[in-house]
Amino acid sequence: xxxxFTIGPVEMFPETLEIGGKEVPYFRNDEFSQVVFSxxxxxxxxxxxxxxxxxxxxxxGTGAMEATIMNCFTKEDNxxxxxxxxxGHRFTQICEVHxxxxxxxxxxxxxxxxEKIDEVMGDEKFTGLLVNLDETSNGQLxxxxxxxxxxxxxxxxxxxxxxxxxxxDEVNMDKHGIDAVxxxxxxxxxxxxxxxxxxxxxxxxxxxxxxxxxxxxxxxxDYLKNGERGQTPFTPAVRLIIELEDMVNRLEExxxxxxxxxxxxxxxxxxxxxxxxxxxxxxxPLSNAVTPVIFPDENAQEVYRKLIDKYGLTVNPSGGEVxxxxxxxxxxxxxxxxDFENLICAIEEIINS
Amino acid sequence: xxxxFTIGPVEMFPETLEIGGKEVPYFRNDEFSQVVFSxxxxxxxxxxxxxxxxxxxxxxGTGAMEATIMNCFTKEDNxxxxxxxxxGHRFTQICEVHxxxxxxxxxxxxxxxxEKIDEVMGDEKFTGLLVNLDETSNGQLxxxxxxxxxxxxxxxxxxxxxxxxxxxDEVNMDKHGIDAVxxxxxxxxxxxxxxxxxxxxxxxxxxxxxxxxxxxxxxxxDYLKNGERGQTPFTPAVRLIIELEDMVNRLEExxxxxxxxxxxxxxxxxxxxxxxxxxxxxxxPLSNAVTPVIFPDENAQEVYRKLIDKYGLTVNPSGGEVxxxxxxxxxxxxxxxxDFENLICAIEEIINS
Numbered sequence: 290x291x292x293x294f295t296i297g298p299v300e301m302f303p304e305t306l307e308i309g310g311k312e313v314p315y316f317r318n319d320e321f322s323q324v325v326f327s328x329x330x331x332x333x334x335x336x337x338x339x340x341x342x343x344x345x346x347x348x349x350g351t352g353a354m355e356a357t358i359m360n361c362f363t364k365e366d367n368x369x370x371x372x373x374x375x376x377g378h379r380f381t382q383i384c385e386v387h388x389x390x391x392x393x394x395x396x397x398x399x400x401x402x403x404e405k406i407d408e409v410m411g412d413e414k415f416t417g418l419l420v421n422l423d424e425t426s427n428g429q430l431x432x433x434x435x436x437x438x439x440x441x442x443x444x445x446x447x448x449x450x451x452x453x454x455x456x457x458d459e460v461n462m463d464k465h466g467i468d469a470v471x472x473x474x475x476x477x478x479x480x481x482x483x484x485x486x487x488x489x490x491x492x493x494x495x496x497x498x499x500x501x502x503x504x505x506x507x508x509x510x511d512y513l514k515n516g517e518r519g520q521t522p523f524t525p526a527v528r529l530i531i532e533l534e535d536m537v538n539r540l541e542e543x544x545x546x547x548x549x550x551x552x553x554x555x556x557x558x559x560x561x562x563x564x565x566x567x568x569x570x571x572x573x574p575l576s577n578a579v580t581p582v583i584f585p586d587e588n589a590q591e592v593y594r595k596l597i598d599k600y601g602l603t604v605n606p607s608g609g610e611v612x613x614x615x616x617x618x619x620x621x622x623x624x625x626x627x628d629f630e631n632l633i634c635a636i637e638e639i640i641n642s
Numbered sequence: 643x644x645x646x647f648t649i650g651p652v653e654m655f656p657e658t659l660e661i662g663g664k665e666v667p668y669f670r671n672d673e674f675s676q677v678v679f680s681x682x683x684x685x686x687x688x689x690x691x692x693x694x695x696x697x698x699x700x701x702x703g704t705g706a707m708e709a710t711i712m713n714c715f716t717k718e719d720n721x722x723x724x725x726x727x728x729x730g731h732r733f734t735q736i737c738e739v740h741x742x743x744x745x746x747x748x749x750x751x752x753x754x755x756x757e758k759i760d761e762v763m764g765d766e767k768f769t770g771l772l773v774n775l776d777e778t779s780n781g782q783l784x785x786x787x788x789x790x791x792x793x794x795x796x797x798x799x800x801x802x803x804x805x806x807x808x809x810x811d812e813v814n815m816d817k818h819g820i821d822a823v824x825x826x827x828x829x830x831x832x833x834x835x836x837x838x839x840x841x842x843x844x845x846x847x848x849x850x851x852x853x854x855x856x857x858x859x860x861x862x863x864d865y866l867k868n869g870e871r872g873q874t875p876f877t878p879a880v881r882l883i884i885e886l887e888d889m890v891n892r893l894e895e896x897x898x899x900x901x902x903x904x905x906x907x908x909x910x911x912x913x914x915x916x917x918x919x920x921x922x923x924x925x926x927p928l929s930n931a932v933t934p935v936i937f938p939d940e941n942a943q944e945v946y947r948k949l950i951d952k953y954g955l956t957v958n959p960s961g962g963e964v965x966x967x968x969x970x971x972x973x974x975x976x977x978x979x980x981d982f983e984n985l986i987c988a989i990e991e992i993i994n995s
């Protein structure tokens with residue numbers, strides 16, 4: 290018995306594993322183009338990306354974050370970056386390397402508020418805002434309604450890394466005026482790692498058209514041109530794209546609201562139970578995707594290790610300063626309420642032994 | 643019945659497909675580090691890369707080509723690029739985008755000679771040479787002994803894209819003084835696409851250390867630092883790395899010379915037979931990895947289509963000017979002599995019908 294409660298890779302679905310075990314077909318043909326079209330159209334519907342386009346990149350989420358910055362902004366821009374954990378901080382590192390001016394809204398495991406953003410913005414003129422909607426390193430879910438309002442009021446282009454939030458929390462490009470959404474295969478899409486997705490709004494497509502990306506591999510214009518015929522400029526992660534199309538079809542059948550609700554219920558159940566066994570989770574708003582579990586006895590690493598060795602259950606360890614006080618449990622992937630009850634029982638046995 | 647004679651993806655082995663059908667494990671732990679170490683050490687042995695290092699990149703071959711140029715050269719360099727087809731030409735495009743000075747040795751489906759390189763070099767001072775050892779677009783295998791000699795005489799850093807040549811033709815970093823070798827998962831390694839590999843020599847490691855790559859996702863220094871503990875800076879293509887380790891173990895068991903010989907024999911057999919049925923292949927030196935088949939009746943596209951529809955056999959179509967006169971047949975992947983005899987019989991039936 291083994292079960293993955295990590296936040297990527299996640300516990301996969303049998304339909305995906307079946308595709309994973311099959312020969313990878315040749316892809317420079319119409320058959321594969323149809324798979325690309327089908328996956329892209331489905332993703333646009335799931336993201337409410339009317340008149341926008343999907344770019345399929347063979348890289349990790351960080352590669353897609355960097356590609357998006359390189360193709361959507363220049364040295365003439367000035368960005369606000371929500372820097373509330375290691376993934377938000379990565380956006381600032383990317384801006385540094387590409388010499389794109391920015392100011393960071395730094396958070397120390399505290400809630401993001403409108404006041405904190407306003408304070409950093411002051412009277413300065415900004416052109417865009419970058420946010421990891423669910424800051425995976427500590428589970429905080431930022432307030433997309435508030436962020437969207439800030440962007441509309443200040444005419445900011447809005448880039449949302451929804452790598453962890455997609456399918457767990459609401460990500461609606463049309464409603465919230467989001468101009469770029471970044472996704473990865475190994476989160477709630479429950480595929481193997483290696484494929485990232487960038488959805489661009491109609492407005493962002495015009496911006497991309499006017500920018501010289503200074504990259505061959507990450508040149509969005511080349512992807513958009515090839516995308517017209519359902520292809521990519523370079524050999525893509527063919528197997529993952531086939532798995533993606535299958536998954537998108539099944540997600541659409543289920544309905545995006547039902548999927549988010551299901552994940553929400555699993556998160557609520559687990560959080561109720563974790564307090565019942567004497568542990569805790571943070572006070573700031575949490576994504577449905579992940580629960581950071583707080584260990585007052587600073588034995589998080591010991592419990593993590595015993596969960597694997599004695600029960601075959603893998604949760605997501607945390608790094609740095611919080612390594613001893615926190616691990617994280619993913620609610621995305623192929624899980625049932627029973628899986629979380631099993632995890633709770635195992636944790637309880639370990640901390641009481 | 644179906645069989646892939648394409649040059650990536652290729653016909654895969656059952657052992658790889660078995661891994662592809664399994665859950666992808668969590669990777670930020672010692673168990674996965676051991677897989678990375680084992681794969682890297684095996685690759686260094688197969689490439690005769692003494693004291694060098696392996697970098698595992700989640701991207702296509704072009705991503706790895708660009709990453710290598712960004713991390714190994716600067717605007718202070720001056721490169722010779724062998725531009726004998728679409729992949730050699732891609733090296734020149736990468737140099738253009740990153741403003742790295744270069745001169746191209748242009749070939750028009752003709753053999754690369756020492757004289758052609760000398761002519762382009764003239765009395766100018768160069769610092770490096772870039773070559774796709776097997777120019778996959780037309781199958782030419784360049785003379786690595788001659789290229790190595792040029793580099794040693796002129797003190798040039800040598801970068802070899804061996805994406806198609808590896809395991810089909812000799813790629814010996816130590817013997818030929820190669821400083822960087824670029825590989826991809828979907829060629830002779832016979833894995834799914836999505837993973838690329840860069841092997842750096844001891845000498846190139848010093849160069850990389852002194853260069854600012856201007857990239858977050860493709861920063862080799864970050865990969866080398868994380869590589870010390872068997873990890874990558876960003877979520878890697880975990881499933882492909884597990885498949886890679888399995889494949890490298892099996893390749894080492896078989897022995898590199900035996901593998902190259904086997905592929906050579908398949909290529910020789912197919913080439914003999916293709917002339918016997920009245921077709922042809924080019925006169926320039928060919929890689930064992932691929933045979934470009936020439937159709938004097940300009941019906942290459944028609945034969946390609948009928949091979950799929952009537953026989954389930956997929957060969958690699960060619961693009962551009964030669965689309966009607968040539969397709970390509972791969973000899974890397976899971977093939978037997980019988981597979982090639984079946985292909986010959988099918989082609990013969992089609993062209994005589």
